[in-house]
Amino acid sequence: MADLDDLREGTDYSAGAPVPAGFHLKGLAGQDWGMRARLSRVFDPRDGKTVMLAFDHGYFQGPTSGLERLDRSILPLVPQADALMCTRGALRTTIPAESGKGVVLRASGGPSVLKDLSDEQIAVSIDDAVRLDAAALAVQVFVGGEHETQSIKNLTTLVDQGQATGIPVLAVTAVGRDMVRDARYFRLSTRIAAELGAAFVKTYYVEEGFETITSACPVPIVIAGGKKVEEQEALRIAYRAMQEGAAGVDMGRNVFQSEHPAAMLSAVRGVVHDGMTDAEAFELFQTLAH
Template sequence: MADTDGLIDARDFGTSAPAASGLSGGFHVKGAHGQDWGLRNRLSRIFRPDTGRTVMLAFDHGYFVGPMAGLERLDTGIAPLVPAADAIMMTRGALRTSIPPTTDAGIVLRASGGPSILRELSDEHIALDIEDALRLNAAALAIQVFIGGEHESRSVANLAALVDAGQRHGVAVLGVTAVGKDMVRDARYFRLATRISAEMGAHVVKTYYVEDGFETVTASCPVPIIVAGGKKLPELDALTMAYRSIQEGAAGVDMGRNIFQSESPAAMLAAVRGVVHDGLKPAEAYELFKETAAGATGNAES
């Protein structure tokens, strides 16, 4: 067992310095310069080459909570939003039943599961075979990693096994930092959770935004970090979180409830794209949201 006495907290994250020369290799996705062509091609379906960022629409919630608000009908509530997303994150069942095969969005499949919201959520297993992911043309596979959770070791082993499968077939892996109700959501914890996922081979890491020290989380993770939307927030607050995340080093957002539970999901998705890809500030993006929502209402009434 490693001796943890006398460990010195990391201090210098070099948050103002770009990635060291040569490490990007001219590729637009952080940490992927040494990957095979197929895996980099798949990452390019998720991260736009012109900005290096992504707006991912997440609607995989049903795999453990069932038909929550906004996800009652995937075919009518979610499918119309897909063309405006760079990537979509869902289960294979949702993809096969509800998403048109003509979509250009990068496909990110939920690959872990097991317990429902009624049980211990960290008790997950790999729930998707790599061959089925290839049949579905997946760009990436998403897996929960429960650092500090009851089944932490198994979730890390699940991640490692999925990375091995992904590397063999050129499919990226998205490590999702799962935070229990009793865990402290601060930069120190997220530095730990995101770094472990990256060191175990995840090509992208999804985590939560924190106001104090988030730039140290993104700087100390050698692969792109995308920010989870989390619970439903007022639209301006969600856009502010997205803006701050990008300004502090995130490579995009993976939003679910803050889009599909918005009073105008399509308008909210357009506003988030404005923040992530066009550099809109929160107030500007909120104005875009209101204008787009009003236009949609007017068209529906005419």
């Protein structure tokens, strides 16, 4: 039995409003505790930003350049990433459980590069996502694509399942070959994803009007790295995106296909978390690469 001899009465009953707890991500303060805890494993609570390392490409491309051996190309980079975007197969076979990184689990799939990529289905059960301790689930949405409605249904199904289990959903705005990559299209696709329950959205940077995309989307936007470009150009895009309202960067090919992947990831972190300009980050890349 507890010792009651020195049981003290509480004394701090002062009036006044409680100290606000707040939350570091826009539009998500009203989510359940578990949802916010998982989002805090993706976005650094100190600044609300994230550097995600994407290496889920194999789910439709196979062993693409730079991802032939995940144990060689990806494992050395894991410590520098805030979160990892990957498939459950790569997670179970390659990523140590003690890495401590938030996992954004690819949850949609189906067609390969030989087929119409928009014809995706949900490819991971919510039970398996819970078993894998996923910090978030990623699903592609093909607004304007042939299978637009199916991809939106995939999103809403995962959102429902995620709300029930405390797992947020990342909507990835996929763009078909015949679609115009401009601010008007991305305002449409990102807003639809957010309105239907995505906790954060991954989209592409556009040179004109990107700030209108981030402003009109009520949840955080993370930019996709896209196709491989020169390191200086990738850092310029990352810098511009962060200056225009992005909450982070999800880079894959521009990191693991770089001649100096670790140096590139450090430079990206400099832009996202340390306030570096693209020129400063490129100088850091050059220093670390030699």
